[in-house]
Amino acid sequence: MTATQDGPQTQGTPGESPKPARTRLIGGPGMLLVWFYGVMVVGAVSRSVYQIATDFDRAPLAYTLSAIAGVVYGFITYSLVRGGEGARRAALVCCAAELAGVLIVGTWTMVEPSAFPDSTVWSDYGMGYVFIPVLLPLTALYWLRRSRTAAVTP
Amino acid sequence: MTDSRGHSVDTLRTCDDTADGRCGLGCCGVRAGASRGAARGPAVADATSGAAAPGAATAGGGGRNKVAFMLDALTLATGVAALLLAAWCGWAAYRDQPTKDWHFIGMAVVSVLALVQLVVGIVQLARGEKPEQGTAIFVAYLLGAFACVPAAGFMSLAERTRWGSVTVAAGGVVLAVLEVRLYDIWGG
Numbered sequence: 001m002t003a004t005q006d007g008p009q010t011q012g013t014p015g016e017s018p019k020p021a022r023t024r025l026i027g028g029p030g031m032l033l034v035w036f037y038g039v040m041v042v043g044a045v046s047r048s049v050y051q052i053a054t055d056f057d058r059a060p061l062a063y064t065l066s067a068i069a070g071v072v073y074g075f076i077t078y079s080l081v082r083g084g085e086g087a088r089r090a091a092l093v094c095c096a097a098e099l100a101g102v103l104i105v106g107t108w109t110m111v112e113p114s115a116f117p118d119s120t121v122w123s124d125y126g127m128g129y130v131f132i133p134v135l136l137p138l139t140a141l142y143w144l145r146r147s148r149t150a151a152v153t154p
Numbered sequence: 155m156t157d158s159r160g161h162s163v164d165t166l167r168t169c170d171d172t173a174d175g176r177c178g179l180g181c182c183g184v185r186a187g188a189s190r191g192a193a194r195g196p197a198v199a200d201a202t203s204g205a206a207a208p209g210a211a212t213a214g215g216g217g218r219n220k221v222a223f224m225l226d227a228l229t230l231a232t233g234v235a236a237l238l239l240a241a242w243c244g245w246a247a248y249r250d251q252p253t254k255d256w257h258f259i260g261m262a263v264v265s266v267l268a269l270v271q272l273v274v275g276i277v278q279l280a281r282g283e284k285p286e287q288g289t290a291i292f293v294a295y296l297l298g299a300f301a302c303v304p305a306a307g308f309m310s311l312a313e314r315t316r317w318g319s320v321t322v323a324a325g326g327v328v329l330a331v332l333e334v335r336l337y338d339i340w341g342g
Binding site (some may be wrong): 026027028029030031033034035036038039042046050054132 | 158179258290291298306309310312313315317318321324325328331
């Protein structure tokens with residue numbers, strides 16, 4: 001992506017030996033994070049593709065929001081896997097956007113259900129997905145901030 | 155983190171320690187394979203009654219009951235096996251261990267169950283049965299269920315720490331959720 005970052009390839013070492021060729025973001029707990037983001041990508045993208053392809057007119061807003069969520073999830077997953085400082089920042093921004101999206105859409109669906117004839121991934125703060133959509137960005141923000149401090153202090 | 159020496163020692167110890175967990179998985183696989191012959195235990199009996207009732211209620215066709223039962227039994231077996239796998243790998247993570255050979259055998263068992271389910275599901279569709287919530291969703295979930303555990307397994311190969319085990323455990327939970335959804339989609 002935009003990164004224009006340093007080093008050659010990711011070092012295959014887990015978190016504790018920070019030889020920052022490129023900050024590795026998927027060591028340790030990061031791998032679990034990638035897994036959940038991957039699941040959410042598949043869930044959100046396939047769901048929105050199906051819904052938009054079959055009956056988009058029924059709930060255009062909801063389906064579009066699901067598609068946006070899927071794209072955001074996809075980008076975060078890619079950033080995590082890629083690693084590096086630029087990707088870390090990009091993922092940080094996207095996670096913040098994701099959290100904002102969950103909160104806004106979640107509140108929106110509570111306040112004005114009539115705007116959503118069908119639910120989105122982010123409806124009711126992600127209740128249909130066991131609240132993973134709201135827990136995931138919080139965890140990811142924590143993880144991404146932590147891996148910066150880990151990289152800075154060798 | 156583990157060199158080859160440590161790995162082999164650990165594997166041995168894991169074999170001994172996890173005898174129950176492994177047996178649970180193994181039994182489950184066997185049971186699923188032999189479920190036509192009413193293998194054993196109350197779980198299978200429950201599945202029979204649970205699956206036969208809606209089958210009889212929804213469809214008049216004689217073939218539907220048996221075949222629908224098979225799919226429901228597979229869904230149940232895969233879901234239970236996925237949860238056992240999750241518990242097993244969760245335990246490994248709790249003990250700060252990466253996934254070992256036996257875990258991968260467990261993943262293979264669960265994946266084979268999911269594959270059989272995929273095949274049986276497609277055969278069902280080919281026979282003209284209609285899932286309650288639509289064919290496309292049904293197939294998508296079948297494929298997702300099949301891909302779920304292997305994907306987590308490969309990720310645990312890349313992450314040779316306890317977090318790899320946690321990932322596989324999460325994969326098992328996700329698969330179990332998918333099985334519940336599959337049950338609904340098929341119209342149980």
